[in-house]
Amino acid sequence: MPLVRLLRFFSDALIRIERLLLIVFIAFVALFVLMNVTFRLFNITLAWADELAILSMTLAGFIGASLMLRARTDPAVLILHEMAGKPVVRALRIVISFLAAGFGVVLFWLCWRWFNLPELFSTGFDIGAFEMTTFNFLYTEQTPVLGWPYFWFFLIMPWFAFTVTVHALTNLAEDLGLIAPRPVAQEFTQSEG
Numbered sequence: 162m163p164l165v166r167l168l169r170f171f172s173d174a175l176i177r178i179e180r181l182l183l184i185v186f187i188a189f190v191a192l193f194v195l196m197n198v199t200f201r202l203f204n205i206t207l208a209w210a211d212e213l214a215i216l217s218m219t220l221a222g223f224i225g226a227s228l229m230l231r232a233r234t235d236p237a238v239l240i241l242h243e244m245a246g247k248p249v250v251r252a253l254r255i256v257i258s259f260l261a262a263g264f265g266v267v268l269f270w271l272c273w274r275w276f277n278l279p280e281l282f283s284t285g286f287d288i289g290a291f292e293m294t295t296f297n298f299l300y301t302e303q304t305p306v307l308g309w310p311y312f313w314f315f316l317i318m319p320w321f322a323f324t325v326t327v328h329a330l331t332n333l334a335e336d337l338g339l340i341a342p343r344p345v346a347q348e349f350t351q352s353e354g
Contacts, residue, residue, distance in 0.1 A: 166340060189213065190221065224317075227321055255337065262333060275318075281300075
């Protein structure tokens, strides 16, 4: 099944990108928090550092959740897995992978409606006209301190929807036996040690 192998290849490529992004955003969180703590020793508060730490942590949370889904390290009712037989656990994994893929598709559709690119295009990228016709103020909302457009940070939502869908479909293909399962979680721990 070349299409399923292509799906896994694509999922593996996303894992590499997400791992790098996760490292960068967690480093940003640490940097901005430590910078603010240091400056507060001298009674100087850096509100912008707080804001960037919060935004970085939010982005890292979405990226980390996607990675956890692929690695199957997301929360699970392990006692049920221990008590049930292998066929029941396999069925549970299939259902969970299917639901996760469905969640990703629905979230992507909701993001499509939220960003409303066809309407933005039809107004000639005139944000004012777009807001008047849709009452959608996504493109003009700004962060409170820095005044940056929130729109750039909200792009994590369609990214998350896309990556969750790809990872869940890859997990589903493994669960259905279309491709051999690979313990992705072990790769994360091996690279750290």
